[in-house]
Amino acid sequence: MSGTSEGPRAPTGTSPGALPSTVTERHRMSSPETGRGAAETADRSGADRSAADVAAELRDHRAAFNAATLPMAVVDGRGRVLRANDALGGLLGAPPAALVERQASELVDLAADDRTWQAYREVLHGLRSRFRCTRRLKHPDGRSLWAEVSVVPMTAASAAEPRRVLLSVADVSDRRELQDRLRHLQMHDPVTRLPNRTLFFERLSAALECPPYQDDSMPARHGRIGLCYLDLDGFQAVNDTLGHRVGDRLLAAVAGRLGDCAEQDATRNPGGSRLVARLGGDEFAILVEDSAGTQALTELARAVLAALQMPFDLAGRRLSVSASIGVVERPVAGTSPTGLMQAADTTLYWAKADGKARWTLFDPERNAHRMTRQALSSTLRPAVERGEFTLEYQPLVGMADGVVRGVEALVRWNHPQFGTLAPNRFVQIAEEDGSIVQLGRWVLGTACRQARRWQLDHPDEPALFISVNVAVRQVWDSDLVADVARILAETGLAPGLLQLELTESAVMGSAGRPLRALQALSDMGVRIAIDDFGTGYSNLAYLSRLPVSVLKLDGAFVRGFRYDDGTHPSPADETIVEAMVQLAHRLGLTVTAECVETAGQAERLRRIGCDTGQGWLYSRAVAPERIADLITARPARD
Structure with a gap:
């Protein structure tokens, strides 16, 4: 004292x-x-x-x-x-x-x-x-x-x-x-009689700030700390259907089993103390001071999972529950209470996202990816206003004559921290938070202006059409028809030189407003393409009533045509591609093959009847200046 x-x-x-x-x-x-x-x-x-x-x-x-x-x-x-x-x-x-x-x-x-x-x-x-x-x-x-x-x-x-x-x-x-009794009441949960959140964080802070004293007469200390952070799957349903009294009895029974697991773990791995606490609601934690390592901590998590999966008999009712557990184990040095709990909370979220009724070990690499996603999500909207996005263009080449017919606009994010990011790093995030509408509008306007500029700079050359990817959320959350009409009017680009690409899964399920929007765009003269065709629903019945002009075959089929990787081409892929091309042509559609990388692939696709090809054989996505060079280098056409 x-x-x-x-x-x-x-x-x-x-x-x-x-x-x-x-x-x-x-x-x-x-x-x-x-x-x-x-x-x-x-x-x-x-x-x-x-x-x-x-x-x-x-x-x-x-x-x-x-x-x-x-x-x-x-x-x-x-x-x-x-x-x-x-x-x-x-x-x-x-x-x-x-x-x-x-x-x-x-x-x-x-x-x-x-x-x-x-x-x-x-x-x-x-x-x-x-x-x-x-x-x-x-x-x-x-x-x-x-x-x-x-x-x-x-x-x-x-x-x-x-x-x-x-x-x-x-x-x-x-x-x-009296003070001790009052403190005990303040520091313990009245339902389970376990230490509460306040006492848990007090012990956690003490364990991280003051490592246990050690001398020659004591067993070796590991200098590590472990945490199993869990909550019950579907506990709210118990409260809602059976009432809070039964719910409280269940929490008390869970607390007892957690205490037994902690005692048994202390017998298997003597050394540091274990603290079982209720942090609130159906959330519990088992803090292991002087942890013996990841394997020992995961053994504790397995034991907890098995113990909680056994049925509970409560006042004549038999209840079965499960738990999701986030497991974090790391050195005491350099670890803060906030950092440890953030890692535990993230890992618990992973356990639930992966299917519940399981434990998940903290993964630094997975967490780094999550942190990157959060950083990108928080800065995506302002990045459009700051002009951090640029467009590159990949040629779409006629398979019969090798002439560049059009280009696909591909967006890149020049992120100040992570460098140049491809669409697969941020488009899904933009779709989730709704910023894809703002970003998509910018891409559409920039691509149309660039296509018009090429046309004006090379009046003697056939005009290139511009293909722009459109997310389904753009169709639902914005007036895409009005946006397209306005941009075409502002840039002076002919509607027939604009192609909008939507994924197969988005187009095939179209009905109501999306279908009316696609029809209005088609009536305007804009071409509609189905991207990655063959990997989604592949409901051919939709092709007869949707205003589609182009099918873009997924690259997975084209890769089956390779000879130069030591494998034989897939006869099944070739048969499927040939059937899809014939069907598309009978419906009045043109076909574009994606991911064309070798001359052998190009030749086989040409014989099958594909109209245009896109891939590294012709060009990677390049800056607008390179496309201008390709326009002037095109052979004269009759």
Whole structure:
């Protein structure tokens, strides 16, 4: 226990608990040496007393001191006991005379910590007006008691008289016991009787700030900490259907099983302590101080999972529940309570996302990916306004003559932290948070302006069409038809030179508003293409009623045409592609093959009847200037 000082520091002071002045002072006031003025003053006040009276008064005060029920001692400036009363002797189990000349600090344990010792010495030296602390002492009958120790200076008769202090000891065990009971109520959950969130974080902070002391006689410490953070799957349904009383009984039963698992784990892996806590609702935690490693912690998680999967019998009801557990294990050094809990919360989320009723171990790489997603999500909308996005263009080439017919616009994010990012790094995030509408509108406008610029810069060359990817959310959450009409009007690009690509899964399920939007765009003259055809629903019945102009075959089919990777082409892929091309042509659609990488693939696709191809064989996605070079290099067409 550390001492708590009270009041300002001062060289000397007078306390209500101080003893009376010495005989010397009393005698000085009545002796002839004090002068006639003093004698005359005494006469006027009627306080002329004899030395015998002073001595009698002093005896009375000493008698009161000895008879007092409050344990007390007079201590000199060097900390030695000058006098002790009977109450102090009874408290310490020794005659008062045996306490004289002993160090008071040893009697009541004032040297246990540096802060208390320093404050006590300051009172002895007159640098502090008073001092008070709480100490746990051993009573002669064997019981422990909490004592409040107070030290105050006593009044000195003269500057030459040695400095003394009065030490008193009050038994505050009842008050301390009440405080402990109140603290226990504040720090424990009333339903499960487990430590609550406050106590859990108190213990966690202490474990991370103050590693356990170790000496040669103790087993080796690992310097690691482990945490199993869990919640019950579907607990809310129990509360909603059976009521909170049954829910509370279930929580208490779960707490009991968690405690058993922690005790068994301590037997298997002795060393650090385990703390089982209820953090709120149906969330629990098992903190393992001085963890033996990841394997030991995952064994605990498995045991908890198995224990909770066993049915619970509660007041005639049999309930079955499961739990999802996030497991985090790491060195104490460099770990903060906030960092550990964030990792545990993330890992618990993974366990639930992966299917519940399981434990999941924290994965730094997976977490880094999650953090990257969060960083991208939080900065995606402002990035459009800051102009961090650019477009690159990949040629769409006629399979029969090798002439560039059009280009597909592919967006890139020049991120200030992560560098240049391809669409697969951020488009899904944009679709999830809705920023794809703003981004898609920017891509559409930029691509159409660029297509028109090429047309104006090369008036003698056939105009290239521009193909732009459109997310299904753009169709639902914005007026895509109005956006396209406005952009075409602003740029002067002919509707027939714009191709909008939607994924197969988005187009095949179109009905209502999306279908009306696609039809309006088609009526406007805009071409509609189905991207990645063959990997989604492949419901051919939709092709007869959707305003589709182009099918883009997924690259997975084209890759099956390779010879140069040591494998034979897939006959099935070739048959499927040939059938899709023939079907598309009979429906009046053109076909584009994606991911064309070799001349052999291109030749086989040309023989099958594909109209255009796209891939690294022709060109990667490049800057607009490179497309301008391709336009001027195209062979003349009849």
